[in-house]
Amino acid sequence: MSAYTALTRANYRAAVRDKTTVFFTFAFPLLFLIVFGLIFQGQTVKDDGPPYINYIAPGVLSWGVGNAAMFGVAFTLMHWRRDDILRLIWRTPASLTSVLASRYAIAVGVGLAQAALFIGVALLPGFGLRLASGWPLVLPVLVLGITTFMALGLVVGSLADTPEAVAAIANCIMVPMAFLSGSFFPADLMPPWVRDLSLALPLRYFNDGVLGTLSETHHGSAADYALSCAGLIGFAALFALVAAKTFRWSNRG
Amino acid sequence: MRAPGMPESRPRRRPDLLVGPAVLRGAAELHPVKDPVNGRRFELRAKEFFVLDHLDGERTLAEVGDAYAGRFGARLGEAQWRQLLGLLYGRGLLAGAEGAAQAGSPGASGPRPKGALSGRSTVLSGHVRMVSDAGALIEHLHRRTAFARTPFFLGTVLLLVCAMMIHLAAEFGTLVDDMNQLAHQPVLLMAAGVGLWVSMALHELAHGLVGRAFGGTVTEIGLRWRLPVTYMYCLVQDVPFFARRRHQMATAAAGPAMNLALLLPLWPLWAWAPAGAPHSALGGALLVGLVFALANLAPLPPLDGYKLLGYGLGVERLAAGSRGYLAAAVAGRFGRGPGTGGYPPRARAVYRAYGLAAGALTTGAAALLLLWATRTLAERYGTAGGWAPVLLLLAAVVLWRLGLAARARRLQHTPPDGDEGTRDSAHPPRTAPAVTARPPRGTAGDDHHPAREPREQVMTPVEQAAEAVVIDDVRKSYGDLKAVDGVSLTVRRGEFFGILGPNGAGKTTLIEMVEGLRRADGGSVSVLGSSPWPRNTELLRRLGVQTQASAFFTRLSALEHLRTVATLYGLGPEAADRALREVGLGEQGGTRVDDLSGGQRQRLAIATALVHEPELIMLDEPTAALDPEARRSLWSLLRGLKSQGRTIVHTTHHLDEAEALCDRVAIMSHGRVIALDTPANLVRSLKAPTRVLVPADRITVERALAIDGVDRAEVDNGEVVMETRVAGQVIVAVNEIAGPDAVQTRTATLEDAYLALTGSEH
Secondary structure: OOHHHHHHHHHHHHHHHOHHHHHHHHHHHHHHHHHHHHHOOOOEOOOOOOEOHHHHHHHHHHHHHHHHHHHHHHHHHHHHHHOOHHHHHHHOOOOHHHHHHHHHHHHHHHHHHHHHHHHHHHOOOOOOOOEOOOHHHHHHHHHHHHHHHHHHHHHHHHHOOOHHHHHHHHHHHHHHHHHHOOOOOOHHHOOHHHHHHHHHOHHHHHHHHHHHHHEHHHOOOHHHHHHHHHHHHHHHHHHHHHHHHHOOOOOOO | OOHHHOOOOOOEEOOOOEEOOOEEEOOEEEEEEEOOOOOOEEEEEHHHHHHHHHOEOOOOHHHHHHHHHHHHOOOOOHHHHHHHHHHHHHOOOEOOOOOOOOOOOOOOOOOOOOOOOOOOOOOOEEEEEOOOOHHHHHHHHHHHOHHHOOHHHHHHHHHHHHHHHHHHHHOHHHHHHHHHHHOOOHHHHHHHHHHHHHHHHHHHHHHHHHHHHOOOEEEEEEEEEEOOEEEEEEEEEOHHHOOOHHHHHHHHHHHHHHHHHHHOOHHHHHHHOOOOHHHHHHHHHHHHHHHHHHHOOOOOOOOHHHHHHHHHHOEOOHHHHHHHHHHHHHHHHOOOOOOOOOOOHHHHHHHHHHHHHHHHHHHHHHHHHHHHHHHHHHHHHHHHHHHHHHHHHHHHHHHHHHHHHHHHHHHHHOOOOOHHHHOOOOOOOOOOOOOOOOOOOOOOOOOOOOOOOOOOOOOOOOOOOOEEEEEEEEEEEEOOEEEEEEEEEEEEOOOEEEEEOOOOOOHHHHHHHHHOOOOOOEEEEEEOOEOOOOOOHHHHOOEEEEOOOOOOOOOOEHHHHHHHHHHHOOOOHHHHHHHHHHOOOHHHOOOEHHHOOHHHHHHHHHHHHHOOOOOEEEEEOOOOOOOHHHHHHHHHHHHHHHHOOOEEEEEEOOHHHHHHHOOEEEEEEOOEEEEEEOHHHHHHHOOOOEEEEEEOOOOOHHHHHHOOOEEEEEEEOOEEEEEEOOHHHHHHHHHHHHOHHHOEEEOOOHHHHHHHHHHHHO
16 A cells, blocks of 8 residues: 555545534535525526526535635645644655645545535436536536645645634635635626626636536537636646745644 | 431521522422532432521521421431431531532432533534633623613613514514515525524524523533534523522523514614615515514424423423323323322423423424425425425434434444543553563662663664764754754664753754754754755654654544554554554554543554654653653553664653663753763762761761761751761761661752753753
8 A cells, every 4th residue: 555545545534534524515515505596496697598506506516616625625734734743744755745645636536526416416306407518528627626726725724723724714715705706696797897806716717617517508618618727727836836835844943 | 417416406508509499300399509619510309408498507407397397297207317417418518518528429419510512423413612712702791791781771672672573563464575575686685694694693692691691601602403403502501500580581582582682773774764675675684583583482492482481480301391291191091100190280280281282383383384385396396296395204204213223222332441431541551561660769878870871782783883873063043042052962773862951952953853854054963874854765764753742643543543654654554553562552443543541642652653663763752741650651661662672762851761761861951962971970970969867866966967977967857867978888877876777868860960950051
């Protein structure tokens, strides 16, 4: 067994044994979906536009996946540094790459499971999401989005030294971003300046990418798809650079 | 207790006892009593309480006995008096017996105080704390809200709330219309939802604040879920001990009252707003808030109305009591069981009435809801859809029963020493190596030195180099602070090397440079023949480091943690199993790391350092925060490691530990090594005198001073203490004067040497 497998297994066990977090990771986006689904049931954007659910389901999905990736990584990194687990790993011959790769594998696994569950529920008759024919294209977008938000989580986890700080910083980043990027209501209904502003936010690209591939009524062009992916790659690289700068093996000095 | 025989004595109950109003639980009437000093709670039955209540220090026991006979129609016999007073006295409820409770009557009954919600959270039900120090928060708010605790303020708010409710009831039709409008405006609906959440949080704070105002304490504020319901909660302690029932009722009613009061600002706005979106939004919010607050007053558990009713009637667990009563009544009707003869008349009336009312309320509400859901769904999805809620309800009931059954089975099968069993054990585990012979201590004579001389060590066959660690003029600064300031030392292979020093002496920094975590600013560090910096993975395989903080992978068991570490070193699971056995934790392998005791965690930390069988082991205060027993058993573990030929570098505060274990000791202070030698040589270099002690009645100071070789003599604590540098000679002389059994000697220890050395630096 490799160091990567061992750390992935340890991460996985720690994750599934934290029942509360598991529950909120999977139930929270669903809860939002149900609430919005019920509120907007049968309604359309503008008079003869597409149903709201086609906006809301991809939006809430990208928000939920990004949120979980960021929180999970930030909490793990903060805990591992605070409890000196990072030092323990440093002392073994294991490479930093295997540490990051194992956490990445968990984040991608959790994100894809979230997405599968979420889309499954959204397809139920009560919600009425209809998948576009090219829906498998959403998978690369999901992986890129998870990467971006995991990198952001690495930054947050490096800056914060307590669970409270992680929660505070992460929420301050995610909640306004969710509203500005159109996760919770259609970007088409927002004032133009908000739409322009949101181009500076990673969640906007994640949203657009998921929306454009998943939703039948918003099927985007190849250029849109490429733009979303490029945006996510750009932000991932940026956050990874910042994370490399802010990373600390230990809280002490 | 001397009272029973003395009908004229006047025992008095403690005036500071907290006594709450009587409550009914099942068929029994109970009086809650709390000892404010040690926090113990009791529930006294009517007769015991009657006696306690009448012992006011003025009535004699004979008078109390008369009153008792008048009330209960029977006299207390001598033996009963003895038992009763013994009970009250033993529990520390009588004046002058405050300490008796501590003296131990472990059988003292009464509910144990519940300071916090217990039990593990699961996906389906659980709780999470949201305020780290709820008591302090409520205390702060209590001071800030003094303005609201005036009759004028409260009266005004209540009047306004009543007026608002009358007006809203009159305009109910408009409110419903507004609500329908609001339902089509998602953004405003969300705003109303957020408002409702805020209102719920303030609802809980109101419970806490009113409880606090009547003398309760708030221990926890958090979020609880029993799917599909989530709600906030606020634990208020001591409500049963409030002096009056209306205080208890006010505490329960405070939450809904707060919800209603929060609606007050919306009411005029709604009344005056012109028709349109804002008007309907306000109306909808008012309706939602109103329904929320009033629904909370329904007398069903766990709603506030239920608690309110229970406090008002003085009945605990009203619902369970009613169920019990009705079950007993039905069983009695069919001739099974004792029936309801044991229930006092008031209890019968209360349980019967509540049982009927609650039953009617629940079935009525459920039927209405089901009817509505069935009709709505049937309209939309056809007849089959109409059956969905009924089926869902049935499925929920079945699942719930299955859950209960599974839980009962699990409780039956849980072995007594599962995870929980090891949580509190501060003692070393049973498999721990037994405490070996105590380290020799210099108590017999001058020529017996406290520590062993360094002996020939078993060399590890792998390397021929004689040095494990060579540190040469190493420096490290943090800003202006010179943490390590020119340290040079050599650790030989197979040596047990101690680094001693006060906090901040630079020990940890030095260790961190040896393991390669930090780079030295100057000088050179060589470990097992190579440089540890930059990160040297070949070297890391041969090093084992245990840290002060016990770092374990989150939520894994001890064995899982070690196996993970073993894999990081590229080893198989056998290595982890072996290391776990080696530190005597073989039986704790399945225990979660968070559930290990302090001593077990230290052992696991050492096992983590040993998993890859390193040649050089570095221990940073391995016995910090251990009790003496656990420390000794750890010592024998460390001695065992040394006898395997490993090199051990060991930092510690404990001088006795260094003296007992280390071959050589470096004493550090202010980043420098101020002494480096064997413990025995360090002590000897002090040239400290040996003290000879003789009881003062065997020898006088004058005679002691007359002995050849005694430098000083004085009386201390009933003993004549002589200081000498020729102990053997003096002891012989003292033996002749005082007899051999009277003499004790004290030689200098490493502690004396350490204090002398580090003291001179300050």
